[in-house]
Amino acid sequence: MIPRSATFRANSRAALDNPELVRALGTMKTGFRQKRAAAVDALPEFDALRDRAVAMKNHTLDHLDHYLESFADKVEAAGGTVHWATDAEAARQQVLEICRAHGAHTVTKGKSMIAEEVGLNEALEDAGMRPVETDLGEYIIQLRREPPSHIIAPAIHVSKAQVADAFRAAHGDLDPARELDTPRALLDEARAVLRHDFTAADVGITGANLLIAETGATVIVTNEGNGDLTQLLPRVHIVLASLEKVVPTLDDASLILRLLARSATGQTASSYTSFSLGPRRPEDADGPQAFHVILLDNGRSEMLGNGFREMLRCIRCAACMNHCPVYGAVGGHAYGWVYPGPMGSVLTPALIGIDKAAPLPEASTLCGRCEAVCPMRIPLPGLLRQWRARAHDQRLSPPAMRRGLAAWGWLAARPRLYHPLNRLAAVALGRLGRRRGGFARLPLAGGWTKSRDLPAPEGDTFQARYRRGARRP
Amino acid sequence: MTAKPDPQRQNVLAAVRRGLARTGPAAAPVWPVEPPLIPAAARGDGDLIARFTAAAEAAAASVERVAGPDALGPAVAAWLTARNLPGELAVAPDPALDPAAAHGLLTVRRGTAGPGDLIALTRARLGIAETGSLLLTSSPETPTGLNFLPDFHLVALDASAVVATLEDAWARLRQDHAGGWPRTVNLVAGPSRTGDIEQTIQLGAHGPRHLHILLVESR
Incomplete structure (x- = not known):
């Protein structure tokens, strides 16, 4: 995906003129915020758990090489294969190689931000394969050929009438006169259509919320169950995960799980939390015959040492964007790349370069709400300020602003x-x-x-x- | 296990060490440094069944207490009849479910579920009272497909297998699987759901539309 972050100002102006987007963002603000607040209020230890999670993740990052090696050794001992990818291109090539080796045609995908980051669907299509997103929100935006506008609710900007239009255009073999007015009817249609793809798929690709060094398990957290069907039914399961997803033990995973669902959707626990270790065993009745994990660096190792290490604690819950007045006004597409909102404004410059994303650290009032709700206590406003200083030093900010600041x-x-x-x-x-x-x-x-x-x-x-x-x- | 000479692995690890301002591997870290922090409401063994039931119901599962293994078959049959559902189902080849599978009103296929299966009965290893989650592990007796393919997911859980927290569940599994970890561990809290269309929560996205838990008392 070609980043459009440099034109954030123009992107936001267009977003503010889009009444359907403004309405969708209004619903989002009340929904996510109230649910999170209720869940956090019901857990008196929430702040103490945050402190523990920060200490655990800082420890893990300090010893990241150690935990990655133990994770990888455990996966291989269980019969899986681990691939190490320095950048997006390496990860794409590794996926394509595995898919080709298994003669893949249909490739189902669980929701993965890393797959968005490396532009996997395009690569699969260019190689003549058919990637099918199976998370409902991802499926909708795939049909509309759009990037996600939110990290846990990718189609939050789309109205149900627009979903119906996309389904009518894509599901041409169904009765054109069918009723598609309700979320239920839309969901049932997607469920029926995607059932065929789940069973037809040769390869299933998922992301990972966590990697467990203790056991070698990869973990996905979902509500729909699509990720589980994606990793269960095809002959091959590929897990695509960035380096910082590793945690030392299962107990550390439990700590993150207590924070993640509450911060994201206000649930005590998501419907499905699934741990996968290696391919099916000889005596098993189901499961993939081959199991691959691709560990992606793509800028993370550099973040360990360039002042942005704290961003690597992020567990992708989206609480920061759900509470951000700027995100709440312009939505996710204005940010111009894969990760929107405050976490995106810190992460995007680190991954694609501040020269391609200079307006993003400015897209904040530094009101501090993001830091206040972040379960991993990432100092997002402070990190945004760091990027502002670097953009200024590299003369990336508008000349008038630099002249004004110099005079002042x-x-x-x-x-x-x-x-x-x-x-x-x-x-x-x-x-x-x-x-x-x-x-x-x-x-x-x-x-x-x-x-x-x-x-x-x-x-x-x-x-x-x-x-x-x-x-x- | 000796590391294979994988140059990409060495490249990535070298980059990580550069980021950490180190040139080689560090000494193995000491971890954990303190016992896990368990929320007060989740601690203790008192009234585990009531806590588990309340949490599972809050996650939109239904919970039924069954007097013993022999009562499981009739309970399943009655539950299906009450919902006007056919008595045909896929049942996990777990010997503990043999009496239920032999029930006269049920037409049973033992094994994992296929895409055409409407109803499945399987057995959970543990229940977690804190979240109302079931913990299911993959094995020849309990294939994972039963947990995700059917519309109606019926799960037998021994009442004695309810633990307070996820940490307790891990301690159990560490004991039982010292020789090798299961391929799949599924934590299931309620039926499948989505909020992806206009933030309206709908049950039954891609996985089961209903989750019915049968808590089986031991005799």
């Missing part, structure tokens, strides 16, 4: 000049704006006054009042 910086470093000028401005603006209480338009403040009034200062500066001992306004 020059002035602010000279208090003998700064304070009188500041006071002059406060007094003058206070006088000018006294009657209306604010300004509808002001030179150099167009960015602010275009959409709201600038309140008039009270007539003096904070510092001057503080010096006079005026503690009350």
Whole structure:
């Protein structure tokens, strides 16, 4: 997927003009936020569990090589094959090689953000295979040929009427007069259509929420059960996972599971949490004959040492975007690549380069809600600030902004000049704006006054009042 | 096990070590450093069955208590009849389910489920009271297909096999599987569901539409 993150401003303007998107985002905000809040309130130990999870994940990242090796050795001891991929291209080639070796035609897929990150569907299509997304949301956006707009609800921007249109176009052999007005009717149709694909598939590809170093198991957490059918029915199961998904033990997985479902959907536990280890055993009645795990680096090893290691604690629950005022206004597609919202604004520059994603760290008011709800206590606003500083240093921010900041910086470093000028401005603006209480338009403040009034200062500066001992306004 | 000379493995591990500012492997870490943190509400053995039942029902499963292994067949037959469902079902080849499979009103095929199976009966290893989850493991006696393909997923669970937390379940499995871990472990909390169309929760997405748990008392 070619990133469109550099045009975030234009993307968001288009998003704000899309009434269906605005409506969908309104529902999202109330739904996800209330459910999470209720689930967190019902668990008094939630914050203590977060602290434990942070310590566990920090420990794991400090010894990432060790835990990856124990995981990989356990998978191979159970008859599976582990492939190590340095970048997206290597991962794509490994998947294609496995699919070709098994003469694959139909490839079912459980929901995987890593598959989106490496652009797997395109690669499979180019190689003449038929990838079929089986998560309902992913299936919808695959039919619409769109990227996901949310990491756990990929089709959150699509209305049910649009889903019906996509189904009518794709399922041409069904009765055109059929009723598709309700979510139930749409779901039943998708269930029936995808049942054929589940059984016809030669290869099933899933992601992994966790990798367990203790046992070598890969873990998927789902509600639909599609991931389980994807990994159970085809002859070959491929797990695509990034390096940081590993945890030391099953008990550490339990810790993450207590936080994940609550932070994501407000559930105590997701419907299905499935642990897979190697191919079917000789005496088993079902299961894949071949089992492959692809461990993808694609920038993670660099993040261990470049100031963004804390982002590798992310468990992809989406709480940050569910609570973000910017995401809530423009939705996920505006972010222009695979990962949207606050976590995306930190991760995307790390994975595709800040030069291709410079506007993303600016797409935040730094209000701090994302950090407040993050189950892994990732300091997202702080990391966004780090990216802003780097974008500035690399001269990636708009020239006018850099000139303005340089001028302000020059002035602010000279208090003998700064304070009188500041006071002059406060007094003058206070006088000018006294009657209306604010300004509808002001030179150099167009960015602010275009959409709201600038309140008039009270007539003096904070510092001057503080010096006079005026503690009350 | 000696590592195969896999250059890609060495490349990725070298990059990880560069990121960690190390040149070689570190000494094996000490972990865990403290026992798991278990929420107070999940601790203790008191009233495990009541807690399990409440949590499973909150996850939209139905729970029925069955007096003993001999009562399982009649309970399954009655449950199907009450819902106007046919008495044809796939039953796990687990010997504990033999009496139920022999019930006169049921037409049974022993083995894993196929895509055409509407109803399946299988047996869970453990129940987890904290979340109302069933823990099912793959084995020749309990194939995984039974858990996902049918519309109606009936699961027998020994009442004595309900534990408080997932950590307790892992301790049990570590004991029972010292010689090798099962290929698949499924934690199942309620039936399949999705909220992917306009955030409306619908049950029965790709997996079972109903999950019925039969808690079997031991005699």
